[in-house]
Amino acid sequence: MRQVPEDQYAEFVAARAAQLYRSACLLTAGDTHLAEDLVQETLGRIYTRWHRVTRADNPAGYAQTVLTRTFLAHQRRRSSTERATDALPERPDAGSASDDVSLRLTLLGALAQLPAKDRAVVVLRYWEDRSIEETAVAMHASSAAVRTRCTRALGRLRELLGEDLAEYVRP
Amino acid sequence: MSMPVEHDSFEDRLGAALRQVGGTFDPDDQTRLAAAGRAHGRRLQLRRRVAVLGGAASIALVGLGGALLLPGGGSGGQNLPAVARTEAPTASPTRKPLTVVDAMETLKNLLPEGKFSNESVTGVGLLGSLVYDDGKGLSTVRLSLVQVEPGSSLARETTRCPDKTKNPYDSCEVTRLPDSSVLRIVQEPGDGAGEKIWTADLLTPDGRRVEVSETNTPDSWKAPATRDEPPLSTDQLQDLVTDPAWDRYFTGG
Numbered sequence: 393m394r395q396v397p398e399d400q401y402a403e404f405v406a407a408r409a410a411q412l413y414r415s416a417c418l419l420t421a422g423d424t425h426l427a428e429d430l431v432q433e434t435l436g437r438i439y440t441r442w443h444r445v446t447r448a449d450n451p452a453g454y455a456q457t458v459l460t461r462t463f464l465a466h467q468r469r470r471s472s473t474e475r476a477t478d479a480l481p482e483r484p485d486a487g488s489a490s491d492d493v494s495l496r497l498t499l500l501g502a503l504a505q506l507p508a509k510d511r512a513v514v515v516l517r518y519w520e521d522r523s524i525e526e527t528a529v530a531m532h533a534s535s536a537a538v539r540t541r542c543t544r545a546l547g548r549l550r551e552l553l554g555e556d557l558a559e560y561v562r563p
Numbered sequence: 564m565s566m567p568v569e570h571d572s573f574e575d576r577l578g579a580a581l582r583q584v585g586g587t588f589d590p591d592d593q594t595r596l597a598a599a600g601r602a603h604g605r606r607l608q609l610r611r612r613v614a615v616l617g618g619a620a621s622i623a624l625v626g627l628g629g630a631l632l633l634p635g636g637g638s639g640g641q642n643l644p645a646v647a648r649t650e651a652p653t654a655s656p657t658r659k660p661l662t663v664v665d666a667m668e669t670l671k672n673l674l675p676e677g678k679f680s681n682e683s684v685t686g687v688g689l690l691g692s693l694v695y696d697d698g699k700g701l702s703t704v705r706l707s708l709v710q711v712e713p714g715s716s717l718a719r720e721t722t723r724c725p726d727k728t729k730n731p732y733d734s735c736e737v738t739r740l741p742d743s744s745v746l747r748i749v750q751e752p753g754d755g756a757g758e759k760i761w762t763a764d765l766l767t768p769d770g771r772r773v774e775v776s777e778t779n780t781p782d783s784w785k786a787p788a789t790r791d792e793p794p795l796s797t798d799q800l801q802d803l804v805t806d807p808a809w810d811r812y813f814t815g816g
Contacts (some may be wrong), residue, residue, distance in 0.1 A: 398601075410590060417588040418581060428590065432599045439604020452729040498583045507730065518574065519581040548572055557576040 405406065408452055412459050416444040418515045419463045421504035430466065435547060447562075454520055456520055459532040460512055467508035495557075502552040510545040513538055585727050667691045669808050670706050670775075675799070681781070694781045700790030701781035707774040711766070720768040721747050733759075735795075743768045746804070748797050753778055757788035763800035771813045773804045 407497035413435060437458050438445055448454040503511050509531070516527040528538045569706045570753035670691070671679055677697040691707040711718045722745045734752035739745055747764045762776035777793035777800070795803065 401601065401604075402597070405600060406593075409593050409600070411595050413590045413596065414588045414594075415587040418585050424588070427588075428596060432603055435597065435600020436603030436607050439601055440607045444745070475576075492583070492587070493582060496587060496812060499580050499584050505728075514577070515581070518578040519585055546573065546577070549577060553577075557573070557580050 400446070401439060404438075404445070404451065404455075406456050407434065411452075412455060415456060415459055415515060415519065416463070418500075419460070419501065419508075419511060420499035420518055421511065427468075430462050432468075434462050437462065453520075456516075460516060460530050461532070463510065464512060471486075490543050498553065499557075502549055505540070505552060506545055506548060510541050510548070512539060513541045515551070517542060576807060588643065610804075634815060649674060663691050666706060666708060666812060667693065669812075673803050673806055674704065675795075677794075695777075697794045699739065699794065700779065702777045702790070702794045703781055704795075705774075705776045706735050707772070708809060709772045710813060711768075711772050711775075713768065713770045713771045718766055718772070719743055721764045723747075725749065740805070744805070746801060748800060750797070757791075758771065759788070759793055760801060761795070761797065762791045763797070763804045765804040771809075773809050775800060 393410050409431065413427055416430045417424060420426045420430070434455065435498045436454055441458075445451045445454055445462045503509075503514070506514065512531060513527055516522045516530055522530065524535050524542070527533075527542075531538065533541075536554070571614055579596045614682060667682060670693070674695060675697060677695050679693050679695060681692075681694040683692050692703055695702050695704045724730055724737060724747070730751065734747050735747065737745060737747045744765055744767045747766075748762070749764075750759065750761045752758065753760045758778055759778050760778050762774065764772065764774045766772050777795055778795045779790045782787060789796045
């Protein structure tokens with residue numbers, strides 16, 4: 393079993409941990425505790441597969457893929473009761489919060505309404521800017537399945553968010 | 564309020580919103596998170612070494628205080644660092660550790676007569692899986708054995724049905740058995756065309772969790788359904804997860 397070069401690993405983690413955490417927060421619809429758990433698990437898995445990380449064309453993308461799969465595996469195991477929805481943020485009244493806070497609550501609330509796999513598709517496609525094909529690889533799914541999920545998720549989000557996005561998103 | 568931008572598509576706005584919101588999240592203590600990740604990686608690696616030493620299987624389980632040891636690459640939700648607090652094992656040198664090969668053999672012994680193929684102990688969140696042919700169409704049977712903390716979220720999830728709005732299922736039944744174990748049987752659609760996944764999940768009062776799932780496909784991602792329903796009835800699934808043969812995997816045999 394290969395030895396992990398600790399300095400290389402530490403450097404990689406220092407560079408990527410925050411971004412992984414942000415992705416995890418979106419995947420979990422704002423459950424920061426679960427997001428930390430997922431990142432910790434992801435970093436652990438990366439440690440054990442370090443040689444694959446270093447061989448990857450895009451080590452950062454590899455790490456994001458591990459995170460996505462870790463998230464999906466966790467959801468599969470739990471098969472239901474997401475903590476994110478246990479403490480779904482209340483949507484603020486208009487004018488009671490800044491646009492940033494309103495957007496955060498509105499968007500996370502909408503993401504929480506999506507099934508986990510649909511949420512993963514949204515995060516991979518629109519947060520990480522991956523193609524349908526890349527998303528399919530990351531999720532161990534077919535491109536057709538990703539397209540279907542993506543269409544469904546966008547429809548649901550459009551329904552939930554409506555023009556709110558136009559109100560809050562900074563140009 | 565900003566003016567709507569006519570040429571802006573919903574997808575563009577969604578991407579911008581995700582970047583705007585995602586950028587607001589920062590770990591409280593990135594150094595601690597990185598250190599915890601590395602420590603978890605070391606534990607996983609140690610377990611992998613133990614697995615390699617313990618037998619031919621890539622996953623070994625050792626009945627030490629009922630702890631199931633999953634090496635890296637085979638971990639799933641049950642192995643998240645927040646809940647997996649298994650320390651490095653100190654196995655008795657006189658006891659041969661039970662391996663996943665033993666567990667899969669037990670599974671095969673408990674299944675009705677049929678042919679087995681594609682046995683695998685890899686995959687996320689699984690202890691093992693195999694393709695099972697009872698003569699009426701190929702199916703996949705998956706097994707997971709794990710010790711959970713009684714009262715933990717992993718224990719509680721077994722005792723209630725999924726949220727149907729997020730995880731649509733065809734049926735779900737939670738039953739308390741005479742020995743106070745809780746049995747949950749869920750029938751749900753899979754991702755593939757016509758795919759069905761039936762799962763029996765048993766949780767004993769002391770936190771032993773035995774989960775067996777079956778599908779009507781030989782591969783949940785690529786292959787179409789080979790039959791209308793998975794091969795085992797829900798009663799057979801119940802018999803499978805409640806069989807005393809699993810006890811030794813939690814007690815060290």
